[in-house]
Amino acid sequence: MTVIQSENTQQQTDTQGVALFEPLTLRDITFRNRIAVAAMCQYSATDGFANDWHLVHLGSFAVGGAALVMTEATAVEARGRISPEDLGIYKDEHIEMLSRIVTFIKAQGAVPAVQLAHAGRKASTYSPFSGGNGELSKADGRWQTVGPSAVRFSEQYPLPHALTREEIAEIVRSFQIGAERALKAGFEVLELHGAHGYLLHEFISPISNKRTDEYGGSLENRMRFLIEVTDAVRQVMPAELPLLVRLSATDWTEGGVTEAETVEISRVLAQHGVDLVDVSTGGNVASAKIPLQPGYQVSFADAVHNEAQVPSGAVGLITEAAQANQILQEGKADMIFLARELLRDPHFPLRAARELHYDIAWPKQYARAKI
Ligand SMILES: Cc1cc2nc3c(=O)[nH]c(=O)nc-3n(C[C@H](O)[C@H](O)[C@H](O)COP(=O)(O)O)c2cc1C
Numbered sequence: 001m002t003v004i005q006s007e008n009t010q011q012q013t014d015t016q017g018v019a020l021f022e023p024l025t026l027r028d029i030t031f032r033n034r035i036a037v038a039a040m041c042q043y044s045a046t047d048g049f050a051n052d053w054h055l056v057h058l059g060s061f062a063v064g065g066a067a068l069v070m071t072e073a074t075a076v077e078a079r080g081r082i083s084p085e086d087l088g089i090y091k092d093e094h095i096e097m098l099s100r101i102v103t104f105i106k107a108q109g110a111v112p113a114v115q116l117a118h119a120g121r122k123a124s125t126y127s128p129f130s131g132g133n134g135e136l137s138k139a140d141g142r143w144q145t146v147g148p149s150a151v152r153f154s155e156q157y158p159l160p161h162a163l164t165r166e167e168i169a170e171i172v173r174s175f176q177i178g179a180e181r182a183l184k185a186g187f188e189v190l191e192l193h194g195a196h197g198y199l200l201h202e203f204i205s206p207i208s209n210k211r212t213d214e215y216g217g218s219l220e221n222r223m224r225f226l227i228e229v230t231d232a233v234r235q236v237m238p239a240e241l242p243l244l245v246r247l248s249a250t251d252w253t254e255g256g257v258t259e260a261e262t263v264e265i266s267r268v269l270a271q272h273g274v275d276l277v278d279v280s281t282g283g284n285v286a287s288a289k290i291p292l293q294p295g296y297q298v299s300f301a302d303a304v305h306n307e308a309q310v311p312s313g314a315v316g317l318i319t320e321a322a323q324a325n326q327i328l329q330e331g332k333a334d335m336i337f338l339a340r341e342l343l344r345d346p347h348f349p350l351r352a353a354r355e356l357h358y359d360i361a362w363p364k365q366y367a368r369a370k371i
Contacts, residue, residue, distance in 0.1 A: 018358040019328035020321065024067070024335060026275040026311070028240035029188055031067035031111055031335070033360075034328055035349045038278075038315050038337035039115040039193070039246070041072040041086065043127035048075065048088020050097040058101055061342055062108035063363055065349030068335070069110045071098075073117035073193050076178035077171065079143050080118030080199065083127035084136070089116070089178045095185045102186035108363065113189035114182045115246070116175055116233070120199030121147035121160035121208065146171075148203045148225075149210040154286035168215065168225060171199070176232040183237065190237065191244040192229060196283030200226045201248050204265065205284045207256045223265050227272055234273040242275040244313070249300035250281050252288040259303050266308040277304050278313040278337055295323060302332035313337045321352035 024031045037058070044053045054071070061069045075081040075088045088094055098114070105112040123145045126132030134156030136142040146167070147160035163171070179190055194200035202208040203225040209216050215224050226245070234243055249262040266277045279301040282290050290296070297316035304312035314333035318324050324336040342348055353360045354371075362370045 018356045020325040020352060021358050026242035029111055029242055032109055033067045034335050035066045036068035036335050036337045037061045037066050037070050037342055038339040039070045039072050040339050043083055043085040045085055045087045048090060048094055050087055050101060055101050059104045060346040062105040062110035064347035066110055068113050069105045070113040070115055073115050076116055076118055076174040079123060082119040082123055083125055084141060085127045089181050095181050098185040111188050113191055114187045115191045115193050116178050117193035118199040120202045121145050121153050122197055124158055148208060151208055151210060172228045172232050175229045176236055179233040180236050189242050189244060191246055193246050194226055195246040195248040195280045201284055205251055205257050207251055207284055219261055230269060230272045230274060243273060244276045244278050245269055245274050246278040246280055248281050248283055249279050251284050252282050252290050253285045259300055263303050263308045266304045266310040270310045276311040276313055279304050280315055298327055298332055305333055321355040325356055
């Protein structure tokens with residue numbers, strides 16, 4: 001059993017039988033259990049800078065016992081922000097506060113992760129609580145968005161500029177520089193945001209990618225940009241640290257990304273040094289009908305795990321300890337990513353352990369109160 005050296009080592013005391021609390025090792029990083037915090041935008045940054053909100057928000061999940069604590073989508077270029085309030089990693093000055101957050105997360109025995117992102121054609125919009133809706137006005141600082149092709153996401157969204165080959169190469173480099181900054185900040189896991197209709201997904205999906213050059217058409221061409229980013233990022237990462245990619249396994253729309261394509265992309269990603277695919281869906285078609293129900297995306301994580309034979313993360317309407325445990329027990333995924341349930345209860349892992357009759361240590365500050 002790996003002992004994580006930290007101020008609040010939540011070392012498990014029983015390794016029998018509860019899949020959710022079995023450690024997982026990817027490269028040289030051991031996660032204390034299988035519970036990961038899924039990326040969640042907070043729309044609370046100024047010019048990309050993290051602040052006390054991000055420290056407390058992300059820190060609370062580390063205190064609550066999660067194994068992996070992921071930042072929200074963190075833009076590698078200023079124009080890659082969904083809104084002006086998104087977190088960024090496009091300046092060296094961003095590193096300092098991120099490093100403070102990382103230090104706190106590590107001190108609780110959790111692994112800090114950053115989701116590197118570029119919003120592509122879904123950038124330059126109002127954040128949910130800014131008062132506006134859809135595309136930013138000129139007065140509010142609208143910027144030119146970019147995408148594989150000049151195709152809007154929807155009427156409320158700006159028309160993107162179709163990237164030239166040279167501009168694609170510059171964005172690959174921005175991901176690489178973002179990765180270098182993330183490593184300087186101390187992050188131990190990097191995730192590329194290849195889902196939800198943002199730039200990397202926009203290239204993969206035939207719905208948003210109408211290119212006729214080597215970045216469009218065949219699946220091999222549509223995933224080329226993602227693979228170039230993967231290679232550029234992996235190149236600057238130490239071999240000991242894991243790289244994750246989040247994919248949208250389906251566009252839930254005829255003519256969009258399919259499960260079979262996702263299995264193939266996952267295989268190729270693994271060959272390029274990706275250690276786990278975090279399997280989400282949707283986000284690239286405004287009108288898509290998504291069959292929301294508990295665990296509605298788990299079958300796609302299952303396909304990546306069992307057909308591609310690549311470690312996978314399951315996410316989406318997983319809200320119960322027994323449900324999360326069962327997904328792992330049935331061999332459908334390797335990690336469980338939670339978003340909204342962790343907002344309801346940042347201490348979900350402590351509660352889940354109790355419900356599953358599994359003993360984990362609480363933070364020393366809480367230990368006397370443990371029941
Ligand atoms: C407030 C909020 C912000 C989100 N921001 C991101 C994000 O930055 N990156 C991302 O990949 N997914 C994002 N998501 C999607 C979640 O990571 C997750 O995939 C989704 O909420 C489904 O999981 P859940 O049912 O456990 O909430 C966000 C979800 C929520 C609720």
